[in-house]
Every structure is written in C-alpha cells, then in structure tokens.
Amino acid sequence: MSEDQVVSAPTDGSDGAGSGGGARGRTVVVAGATSESGVAACAALVAAGAVVVAVGSSEERLAALAERVPGVSTAVCDLTDPAAVTSLAEATGAVDGLVHLVGGWVGGDGITGQTDEGWAAMERSFRTLRNTVRALYPALVASPAGRVVFVSSVSVDAPTASGADYTAAKAASESWLRSLADGFAADQAGLRAAAVVFAVKALVDERMRAASPERRFPGFTDVSTLADAVVALWDSPAAELNGTRRVLT
Ligand SMILES: NC(=O)c1ccc[n+]([C@@H]2O[C@H](COP(=O)([O-])OP(=O)(O)OC[C@H]3O[C@@H](n4cnc5c(N)ncnc54)[C@H](OP(=O)(O)O)[C@@H]3O)[C@@H](O)[C@H]2O)c1
Numbered sequence: 001m002s003e004d005q006v007v008s009a010p011t012d013g014s015d016g017a018g019s020g021g022g023a024r025g026r027t028v029v030v031a032g033a034t035s036e037s038g039v040a041a042c043a044a045l046v047a048a049g050a051v052v053v054a055v056g057s058s059e060e061r062l063a064a065l066a067e068r069v070p071g072v073s074t075a076v077c078d079l080t081d082p083a084a085v086t087s088l089a090e091a092t093g094a095v096d097g098l099v100h101l102v103g104g105w106v107g108g109d110g111i112t113g114q115t116d117e118g119w120a121a122m123e124r125s126f127r128t129l130r131n132t133v134r135a136l137y138p139a140l141v142a143s144p145a146g147r148v149v150f151v152s153s154v155s156v157d158a159p160t161a162s163g164a165d166y167t168a169a170k171a172a173s174e175s176w177l178r179s180l181a182d183g184f185a186a187d188q189a190g191l192r193a194a195a196v197v198f199a200v201k202a203l204v205d206e207r208m209r210a211a212s213p214e215r216r217f218p219g220f221t222d223v224s225t226l227a228d229a230v231v232a233l234w235d236s237p238a239a240e241l242n243g244t245r246r247v248l249t
Helices: 036-047 059-068 082-092 116-142 164-187 206-211 223-235
Strands: 027-031 051-056 073-076 097-100 147-153 194-200 244-247
Touching: 027 036, 027 116, 036 051, 036 059, 036 206, 036 223, 051 059, 059 073, 073 082, 082 116, 097 116, 097 223, 116 147, 116 164, 147 164, 147 223, 164 194, 194 223
Parallel strands: 027 051, 027 097, 051 073, 097 147, 147 194, 194 244
Antiparallel strands: none
16 A cells, blocks of 8 residues: 555544545445446546455456456455455455445346245345445444445335335345444444445446437436445545435435
C-alpha cells in the first residue's frame, strides 16, 4: 500500500468519514463483482481512489473485469464455501468495505411454483453474504471507517406469491444486515462502521439500453447510480448510516 493510501483513524474515536477523505485509500472487497453492477461499482471505487479487491467464482470473468477496470485486484473464491471465504479474508488483511452483489433472481408460478432448486439458488446468495460478513467482521471493526452494503429488492416491502423464494432470501439478508449494524454498535465505543441496505426494483445498464433502445426501463436503477451510492458511503459518518435502508431510484 502506498503512503497516500494509508488511512488513519481520527483521534476523536469517530470514523472521520464525511470530513473530506471519502473512499480514497479505503480497501474495499466487492463480492460478486463480474456483473454490470460490479463493473460499475469497481470502476467508481477505483476512480475515487479506493483499493478494490474484486471477487467472483470465475477466473475468466474476473479477467474480463480487470480488462474493463484497470487497477482492480481480483480474487477467485466460491463465496458459498466458508473455508474459502476465511482464506480470502486472511489473504486480504485490512479491509474497510464490503460491497456484496451476489444475487440472482428466481420466480415461480405462485406459491406451489416455488421450487427447491429455486430456493437453493436464492439461499446461496444469502449464504455468501453471511459467509463474507462473518469472515471480514474483525477487519471491518478494526477499520477506521468500515462499510458494508448489500443490494436488496423493493419486493421485500410488498412480497408476491410468484417471488416468494426470492423475496424471502432478500428479507433474510436485510435482517442479517440489521444484526450486523447491531454488532457494529455493540463492538465499537465510538461508532466507525456502518451496515447499509440499498433496495432497488431492478437494475439497468448501458448494454441493456443498447440491446433494447425502444425500452424505457421505468423504475429501474442505473448501475451508475448504485456505484455512486457505494462510493458515497464514505462521505457520511457511520452514525448516520448504520442500520439504514435506502431505496435507490
Ligand atoms: N439485476 C436486477 O435487476 C436486480 C434487482 C433487484 C436486486 N438486485 C440485486 O443487486 C445485486 C447485484 O445484481 P446483479 O444482477 O448485478 O448481479 P448478480 O447477477 O445477481 O450476481 C453478481 C455476481 O455474483 C457472482 N457470483 C455468483 N455466485 C458466486 C459465488 N458462489 N461466489 C462468488 N461470486 C459469485 C457472479 O459472478 P461469477 O459467476 O463470475 O462468480 C455474478 O456476476 C444482487 O444482490 C441482486 O439480487 C438486482
């Protein structure tokens, strides 16, 4: 780490975020980084001066990401595997942020159309969140400005029968993040870390717009909006962010 990347804790015990430092010099793990939202988040973090560790299960897709976003480090890891995630955390060392993007979507024909295969896929996304948060928790608590964010769905506010499995997994993840917020508050005398939920209806990116120029994508959130919101997590103090849920439009 170069000298200008070193971030030291302010002497007042707070996280110092919001006082101008922003994301510069923060080490941020982007878990599930190879989708368009991951590319956008990694690019925005690198542009803001963060040190980005992009994680995915495919070496090939991570290589493609590294070509599109010069400056990211990449790490292959199956985030459903607790031992692999522990090794990843040990190899990464000091961490200031976790941006969790492993999701996916499954729908079924009403309640009886919710399949075990679909639930297993949705539960996997929750499991990757639980694994990464547990493994990185000590580093995040030790950080001068730890930040954790995951992207939920507005369907949690109005679950449908067809999306029962998908929304149940998102609700579990939101609950896990609120527990994480409680952990940060309990384990830090002056709060420096924050667990945050972003919620969207759907994401849209330039490739989707180019593929369907006639579509308007109403209610969709551009991945650049998500990426900007991720970077801005280091512009506000932890006490203002911890335990909050924000709908991104
Ligand atoms: N897209 C939407 O419209 C929408 C709507 C509401 C909420 N969201 C949420 O927003 C977040 C980002 O969504 P997204 O659509 O951009 O991404 P995504 O397709 O849900 O997943 C992101 C990345 O996770 C990686 N991944 C999957 N399994 C993994 C594993 N076991 N270990 C490590 N990495 C793994 C995949 O990369 P590899 O295959 O290369 O590993 C994938 O590129 C998700 O939480 C999603 O549920 C999205």
